[in-house]
Amino acid sequence: MFMRQQRMNYCLPSSTRLILSCIAAADVGYLSFMLIFCLFHTNKHTQWPVAFALLYCGFNIFEIFRNWLLIAMSFERFLFFLKPVKFKLLWSLSHVRIIVICIAVGSVICRIPDMLLAAALICHPLRSQLIRTSKLVHIFMDLLALACLPIVLMLVFSFLTTKTITDVMHKKFLSMQAGTPVKNAPDNSIKIVSILRNALIVFVITSLPAIPSSILRTYLVLNEVRESHLNTVSGVMNGVTNLLSIINSTSNFFIYVCQSRRYRGILVECLCSWCHKGKTSWKPFTLEKNIVSHNAYAKLPSSYVLSQHECRRIGHTVTTFPHHVGVLCAKSKSHFNHDQVSSLLSVTEAQHLLYHTTTVASFFKSTAQEQLRRLGA
Structure with missing residues (x-):
């Protein structure tokens, strides 16, 4: 009953809807920029360096923005179960707006070296040493902001959320009197933990390949390896990393909708309200x-x-x-x-x-x- 009450209290407040909307917008932006960039890249007759630079910087910014919004969503789940009474006060719409703005600004700041390099390459050729330094900065940002920190933070928040749910359920069972119906509580807690675990597994699986890919690219840039089978391996790993990042952009929707009856109901309600919009x-x-x-x-x-x-x-x-x-x-x-x-x-x-x-x-x-x-x- 406690978990059922908690779940029903948590009926998508404005702060949650804002984060989910931003995640959806980041996914759409990333997929759109990546698709157009790939189309431009496969067409060898296209010579638009400005468009290439904008598309390249665009999908990289959206990728960082999306990953850190997922971290914010993971922290929100942890905060909801840790402080259910004060949750709306601590996680208000104004606070979430500030967090989203900070994540957006941070995503742009992380990609400023890429934008400067792209602008400089368009204007005039640069020295190889400066290009090499810029590539190393880009790889370091990928390794830190896209892979290592998000994975560590997601693991930490997922562990803390699961532990909090388990502790709350244990205390609730100890405090309940004999004969009180509690059969719904374990089922709901298992469902919540299952959704969190599956979302974490998908995120880790789709993010882990970025670590060896970044390490290999760092080795190639530092040693200035130009013609080697390692370059082919690096290209394949980079393609796999991009593909998994695309899967990561579309997986959360299916995880929540497939496993949660409440999210399916919310989706149906949103579709019905959209169909009857204007009445x-x-x-x-x-x-x-x-x-x-x-x-x-x-x-x-x-x-x-x-x-x-x-x-x-x-x-x-x-x-x-x-x-x-x-x-x-x-x-x-x-x-x-x-x-x-x-x-x-x-x-x-x-x-x-x-x-x-x-x-x-x-x-x-x-x-x-x-x-x-x-x-x-």
């Missing part, structure tokens, strides 16, 4: 007979009446409710009493609604409290 009319809502047998609703004082804006906020926020409750929150303009609404809520749903008291009217807050008191939760 602004809100028709009066009538509950089905098999849900509520009442045909009329008792009127409440005006302080309990939900505005259209509040209804929309509730409908978009409470994504874990059953369909009829979500529609009730999102589309209804009628007046309701506590019994008619609270009878639709389970214990977990009432707890979830009570958790979102900052975005709902006082009527729904008191409704959730009444249902919890009635069910003895």
Whole structure:
């Protein structure tokens, strides 16, 4: 029950949506720049050095940006399970915006040597020693910012998250009274740990080949090896590294959607809302007979009446409710009493609604409290 409540409380706040949106944008940017760069590279008749330089710097910047956003996402999961009560305060939208901006600026700073080298090569040929130094700086940035640090940090945060989940579940089981139903808790904890483990495994597998590839390239540049079978091996390893980086850009979506029923529901809801985008009319809502047998609703004082804006906020926020409750929150303009609404809520749903008291009217807050008191939760 504890893990179920934690999972349902964690219904993609604005900070999480911002990081996920930035990760998706970074993936799209990286894949687009990489595809266009490969098309230009395969066409030997193309002589556009400026375009080559921009594309090369572009997909390298997006690659670093994506990897460090994944680290931020991993830290967010750890912080959520470590400080569930203070999570929204510590991981607010303003804080996440600052983090995303810092990651973006850091990604650009890491690639400044590449941009300067590309600009200088376009203007006039440089000395071989300066080109060699620039290549070494580029390889060092790849090794440090793309492979070593991200892998180490992902391993650390994944270990800490798993340990925190295990400790919380252990303490919860010790504090629970005999006879309290706990059969959902281990299943949910196993699912969460499984998703974290699979995401970590894919990230490590797709990032590890960059380490030997960078070491080999460093050896070739330092020793100025030009014609050797090692150059062929380095080219193959570099291609494999780029391919695995592309796989890394597309794997997280399938991991979360395939393993998490909640993420599949969120995806379906997003697709449905996108399909119905632009429909602004809100028709009066009538509950089905098999849900509520009442045909009329008792009127409440005006302080309990939900505005259209509040209804929309509730409908978009409470994504874990059953369909009829979500529609009730999102589309209804009628007046309701506590019994008619609270009878639709389970214990977990009432707890979830009570958790979102900052975005709902006082009527729904008191409704959730009444249902919890009635069910003895």
